[in-house]
Amino acid sequence: MLREQKRIEETGVVLDFLPHGHPLRGGRGAIAQVLGDKFLTLLEVEPKRDIHLTVGEKIFLGRGKRENPENKIHHVLGRITYDDLTQSAKMELDRIVKEKVETEEEKYVNFFNKAGPINIRMHSLELLPGIGKKHMMAILEERRREPFKSYKDISERIELLPSPEKVIAKRIIEELQGIDKYKLFTY
Secondary structure (H helix, E strand, O other), X not given: OOOOOOOOOOEEEEEEEEOOOOOOOOOOOOEEEEEEOOOOOEEEEEEOOOOOOOOOOEEEOOOOHHHOOOOOEEEEEEEOOHHHOOHHHHHHHHHHHHHHHXXXXXXXXXXXXXXXXXXXXXXXXXXXXXXXXXXXXXXXXXXXXXXOOOXXXXXXXXXXXXXXXXXXXXXXXXXXXXXXXXXXXXX
């Protein structure tokens, strides 16, 4: 029997750095709240002693190379939920997700090109905020003619569609908040 491959984040972006621990949980050591790059997992990490992390800094989280003096993380404490984030981390999360959606355009445009049905009555495109049956049908029809090449291409070919990058970013935030049971972009 094959075991499901563990989803381990190799790198992440610092959302907030708490040099004296989380104020509401009474920890004493420094911690950072991080968004994983690959699976968009929310994590809490403990930096090495006397290391100061900056918000927005990209850090290594994977196994094996932690002994490297350039690596700033001692260990990953574990996954956290959106509600565990500090207010600063929540605000930074919005910015970082929007940035990620803009820089990884090909990945998310590919979602519009390949998204399929979830069940008989619902298509995964309908899970995107602002996309109902009419937009879904228009997207399916247009991608049959020719795959989408960019966010701009999607916007030009689908009439009255909200900005595709904003729709994707909003969906990612909703998934991290735990609003919907279906996960399209996060783990």
